[in-house]
Amino acid sequence: MGGNVIVTKDIHKVYRLGDTEVHALRGVSIDIKEGEFVSIMGASGSGKSTFMNIIGCLDKPTSGNYYLDGSKVSEMDKDSLADIRNRKIGFVFQSFNLLARTTAAENVELPMIYNGTPSRTRVRLAYDALSKVGLGGREKHYPSQLSGGQQQRVAIARAIVNDPSIILADEPTGNLDTVMSSEIMEIFRSLNDQGKTIIIITHEHDIAENAERTIVFKDGSITDEKSKDGRGVRAARTVET
Amino acid sequence: MNFLAALKVSSRAIRSNKVRSILTTLGIIIGVAAVISLVSLTQGANRMIEEQLTSLGGKSLFISPGKRGVGVQENAINLTSDDADAIRKLDVVEYVSPMIDAPEQVVWGNRNWFTVVVGTSPDFVFINDWYPDAGVFFNNEDVAKTENVCVLGRTVVSNLFGYRDPVGLTVRIGKDSFRVIGVMGTLGQTSGGRDQDDVALIPYTTFQKRILGTDTLESISVSVGSPGDIPAAESLIKLVLRERHKLDKNEEDNFYIKSQMGVIDRIFAISNIMTVLLGSIASISLVVGGIGIMNIMLVSVGERTKEIGIRMAVGAKGKDIMMQFLIEAVLLSLTGGVIGIAAGVLGSRIGSSFTGWKSVISPESILVSFCFAALIGIFFGIYPARKASKLDPIEALRYE
Numbered sequence: 016m017g018g019n020v021i022v023t024k025d026i027h028k029v030y031r032l033g034d035t036e037v038h039a040l041r042g043v044s045i046d047i048k049e050g051e052f053v054s055i056m057g058a059s060g061s062g063k064s065t066f067m068n069i070i071g072c073l074d075k076p077t078s079g080n081y082y083l084d085g086s087k088v089s090e091m092d093k094d095s096l097a098d099i100r101n102r103k104i105g106f107v108f109q110s111f112n113l114l115a116r117t118t119a120a121e122n123v124e125l126p127m128i129y130n131g132t133p134s135r136t137r138v139r140l141a142y143d144a145l146s147k148v149g150l151g152g153r154e155k156h157y158p159s160q161l162s163g164g165q166q167q168r169v170a171i172a173r174a175i176v177n178d179p180s181i182i183l184a185d186e187p188t189g190n191l192d193t194v195m196s197s198e199i200m201e202i203f204r205s206l207n208d209q210g211k212t213i214i215i216i217t218h219e220h221d222i223a224e225n226a227e228r229t230i231v232f233k234d235g236s237i238t239d240e241k242s243k244d245g246r247g248v249r250a251a252r253t254v255e256t
Numbered sequence: 257m258n259f260l261a262a263l264k265v266s267s268r269a270i271r272s273n274k275v276r277s278i279l280t281t282l283g284i285i286i287g288v289a290a291v292i293s294l295v296s297l298t299q300g301a302n303r304m305i306e307e308q309l310t311s312l313g314g315k316s317l318f319i320s321p322g323k324r325g326v327g328v329q330e331n332a333i334n335l336t337s338d339d340a341d342a343i344r345k346l347d348v349v350e351y352v353s354p355m356i357d358a359p360e361q362v363v364w365g366n367r368n369w370f371t372v373v374v375g376t377s378p379d380f381v382f383i384n385d386w387y388p389d390a391g392v393f394f395n396n397e398d399v400a401k402t403e404n405v406c407v408l409g410r411t412v413v414s415n416l417f418g419y420r421d422p423v424g425l426t427v428r429i430g431k432d433s434f435r436v437i438g439v440m441g442t443l444g445q446t447s448g449g450r451d452q453d454d455v456a457l458i459p460y461t462t463f464q465k466r467i468l469g470t471d472t473l474e475s476i477s478v479s480v481g482s483p484g485d486i487p488a489a490e491s492l493i494k495l496v497l498r499e500r501h502k503l504d505k506n507e508e509d510n511f512y513i514k515s516q517m518g519v520i521d522r523i524f525a526i527s528n529i530m531t532v533l534l535g536s537i538a539s540i541s542l543v544v545g546g547i548g549i550m551n552i553m554l555v556s557v558g559e560r561t562k563e564i565g566i567r568m569a570v571g572a573k574g575k576d577i578m579m580q581f582l583i584e585a586v587l588l589s590l591t592g593g594v595i596g597i598a599a600g601v602l603g604s605r606i607g608s609s610f611t612g613w614k615s616v617i618s619p620e621s622i623l624v625s626f627c628f629a630a631l632i633g634i635f636f637g638i639y640p641a642r643k644a645s646k647l648d649p650i651e652a653l654r655y656e
Contacts, residue, residue, distance in 0.1 A: 073569060073649045094573045101571020112566045112653065116272055126570040128261045173570065 019082075020180060020212050021047040021070060026079035028065050028235075039065040041235040042079070047214065049180065052207045054223035055216045057232030063216050064185065066232065070214065071104055071183045072096040084180070101130050105174025107184035111166045113158040113173075119145060120154035123172045130177065144172035148202055164195030171202055175211075182206060184215045188222055200225050259583075262576070266584040269556070280552045281592035283545025284632065288596025288625045290538035293603035295621050298531040300604075300614040305527055309483055309520055315350075316383050316479040317489060318514040319343075319497070334472035335511065337460070342496050343478060348489045350481050351379035354460045354473045362412060362456055363428040369415040373429055373456045375463025376477075383479040391423035391438030399459040404466070407438040409453040429456060432466045483520045490515060539628075545592065546632040553585050553640035564644055565652025578645035585637025586630055593629025597622055 028040040040062045047053055057063040068074040069081060072088055073096075081089045088099065100106075105126075113122045123141035132140070145154055148168040158166050167187060174182055184203065188196035204225060207213050215226065223229050231239035270277045306314070321335050337354060344352040356375040361368050378395050381387050394405050406429065413422055422436045443452040464471050480489045490513050497511055557564070564577055601617055608615035 068650050071569075073653075094575075097568065097571050097573040100569060106569050108653070112562070112569070114563055114566060116268075125567065128265075129567075129571040129573070129576055131258060134261070177571075 018049060019046045020049040020084055021045070021214075022082040023070070023076075024080045024082075026066075026069060026076040026081060028062070028069065028074070029077045039235055040069075040076070043235075043237060044079075045230065045237065047212060049212055050207070050210050051228060052204070052213045052226045053215070054226035054229045055214065055232065056218070056220075056223055056229060061232040062235040063232040065235075067183060067185055067214070067216055070181075071106060072099045097129075101126055102177055103179050103181060105171075105177070105179045105182045107167070107170050107174050107182065107187045109186040109189040111158070111163075111170045111190075113166055113169055115158055118155050118157055119150060119161065119169045119172075122158070122169055123176050125173060126177045140176055141172070144176040145169070147175070148172045162195070163191050164198055167191060167195070167199055168202065171199070171206075175206065179211075181212045181214065184213070186216055186218065188217070188219070196222065259579075262579050262583050263587075265580055266587055269560075269584055270587060273556075276552060277588060277591075280548055281588050281595065283548035284542065284589050284592025284629055285545075285596040285599055287538065287542030287545040288593050288629055289599035289603050290541050291535060291625050291628075292597060292600025292617065292621055293607055293615075294534040294538045295531060296600070296604040296615040296617045297607050297611070297613060298527070298534050299616040299618070299621075300608060302524075302527045302531070303614055303616055305523060306483060309516070309523065314483045314516050314520050315481070315486070316477060316515070317486065317493065319476040319478065319493065319511055320474070320514070321511050334470075335476055336473060337464075337471050339497060339500060340473065340476050342500055343476060343493055346489070346492050346496065348480055348485050348492060349478055351382045351477075351479045353377040353379040353383055353477045355475045355477055356460055356463050356468060356473055358463075358467055360430050360456070360467070362408075362416065364416045364422075364425065367416050369412055371409075371412050371454050371456055373458060373463070373467070375458055375460035375467070377460055379479075380457065380477070383477050386443060387441055388438035389441040390421065391436070393438055393457075394459050399461050402461040402465050403459060404432055404434045404462060405437045405458065406434040407440060407457040408436055409440050409455040409457075410442045411451055411454040412456055413439050429458070430467055434458060483524070486515050486517050486520065490517070542628065542632060546589070546636040549585055549588055549633060550636035550640060552588075553581060553637055554643070556584070557581060557640050557644040560644075561647065561652045561655040564647050565649055565655060568647070568649035569653060574645035577647075578641045581641035581644045582634065582637045585641065586633035589629045589633030589636075590626075593626050596629070597625060600625070 023043055023045050026040055026043045027038070030037040030039055043062075043066060055063045055067070065074070069076050070083075072083070075096075076089055079089070080087060083099065083103065088096070091099070114125070120138065120141045123144050124137045127137045127140065142151075142154055145151060148171050150165060150168055150172065153161065153165065158169070161169065167190075171182075171187075182203070187203075188199055191199065200222060203213055203215065213226075215222065217223050228240070228242050230237055309315075319335065335354075340352050340354040343349055353376045357372050359370065360373040362371055362373075377399055378393055381393050387393070388407055389410075391407070393407055394403065397403075398405050406427065408416075408422060408427075416422070416427070417425075423438060425436050426433050427436060428434070440453070440455075440457070445451055460473070478489065478493065480486060493513060494509065498509065501510055503510065564572075567577060604615035604617060607613075
């Protein structure tokens with residue numbers, strides 16, 4: 016395995032809702048190595064989604080530093096963040112977030128539209144990505160013609176089509192039944208085997224067990240962190256505030 | 257995002273909401289059609305006014321010897337045939353006819369009639385838009401050969417010949433015999449009560465040789481291609497005549513040029529005001545159409561917040577989103593513009609068939625309204641597009 020691909024140092028995130036301040040993250044420091052499979056658990060409101068948004072470059076921390084591939088993301092402007100989302104990160108969401116009235120292949124093409132890939136290459140890569148997630152032959156189907164599991168696979172194809180090193184999945188199986196969930200997790204495992212760093216937010220322990228490492232959030236801090244092989248449940252690396 | 261991909265995305269969005277897109281463009285269609293048809297109709301009306309002015313002598317200039325506003329002038333220099341020839345060489349000038357007139361007795365058989373004999377050239381008919389009814393007018397050859405031919409006015413004919421056709425007969429004017437080769441159409445009286453048909457027209461060279469005995473002229477009538485050419489013609493003729501008359505810089509003109517310019521100017525000013533007025537009223541509907549586009553774009557941005565969030569999550573920058581919505585707005589307004597131009601052309605055809613006015617559809621007015629439609633799309637599209645591009649990706653993704 017390579018070095019650390021994600022490094023956060025004492026990240027805080029404060030939202031202002033009217034007069035009250037909501038402290039969503041209270042000093043989160045974490046290292047994630049290249050090729051790791053990490054699951055993040057925690058009750059709702061524990062800050063795990065906020066943390067995911069920051070790692071995914073959709074949001075910026077109020078204070079603290081975030082390094083992705085060695086570059087300091089927490090100081091970048093919006094356009095650079097958009098570039099990073101495009102090239103280095105693939106998102107998979109609980110509600111799939113596919114464009115309706117747009118075919119599977121065109122949905123998968125979407126990230127490539129924003130990095131200047133020529134049209135012909137876009138189509139070829141989209142078909143490749145769809146066949147990787149087992150949807151060869153359904154390129155022209157619209158999301159409404161596909162089952163939930165198939166839609167999520169289209170979303171995964173979209174996440175991997177630009178060949179990013181990191182895949183962030185926010186409860187990817189939350190809307191799926193058990194059979195479909197295990198199919199989706201199978202895809203994530205094989206992507207991990209190909210060397211991709213995978214971070215999954217989940218409520219379900221059996222989903223989290225797919226990961227080599229599980230991080231538990233509570234009240235904006237990491238309270239627990241353990242490796243799958245059970246070797247040494249490390250003390251939580253929280254920074255008290 | 258490259259332009260072509262953006263164009264594809266935008267046109268798909270427009271097509272996926274057909275009824276709404278058509279209703280939105282309707283505002284622009286009506287606006288552009290109104291501008292084109294109203295402007296073309298008023299321009300057609302202008303053209304008609306121009307034609308009317310032409311028949312009123314709106315294209316002609318009148319050059320007389322002497323100083324302006326001075327009655328009988330001693331030692332006033334005379335205009336000559338050479339002056340007329342020099343004026344004829346100017347490009348701006350279309351027709352030139354030298355003019356000399358004198359009261360003379362016209363005699364046929366035992367009848368005689370006292371009328372005005374006018375010496376002129378064949379250009380006379382074009383300058384005055386007055387043509388022979390029977391027979392022909394004399395031609396340049398007749399002028400060159402100082403032929404004794406004449407064309408009579410209706411009043412002269414009825415007094416000398418009654419209902420007889422005079423063409424081919426010979427009359428005596430002064431001491432000389434003239435062959436009648438034509439009869440002019442009826443003009444009637446001037447507003448001042450003078451009978452314009454009481455005239456006998458002969459070549460000016462014949463007049464100079466038989467009646468006058470010199471090669472001087474009393475005046476020169478000139479006409480130009482359109483009333484707009486009058487000022488240029490006036491100053492050019494002035495230049496030519498001053499040079500020919502060898503006048504110093506500080507010497508006054510020894511001739512003067514009359515035209516209907518003052519009246520014409522005022523009439524054109526009025527018709528231009530009408531064009532601008534009607535055009536701006538029509539433009540208001542174009543602006544209203546633009547507001548319709550802005551409205552529907554704002555609704556569209558609101559509805560597609562989630563889509564914008566997804567696009568941003570996979571790497572769309574603010575400017576990509578902006579471009580997508582701006583192209584959509586411009587596409588809507590341009591579609592409206594093209595359909596509106598077609599509707600406007602059709603509308604002005606129908607309008608001109610009802611009013612009997614000519615409709616003048618200039619390529620400029622089509623180009624201008626096309627560009628104007630594009631500008632409306634950009635102007636009213638920018639605000640919604642900016643709003644879309646400024647969305648926060650997380651909130652946009654959360655939007656249901």
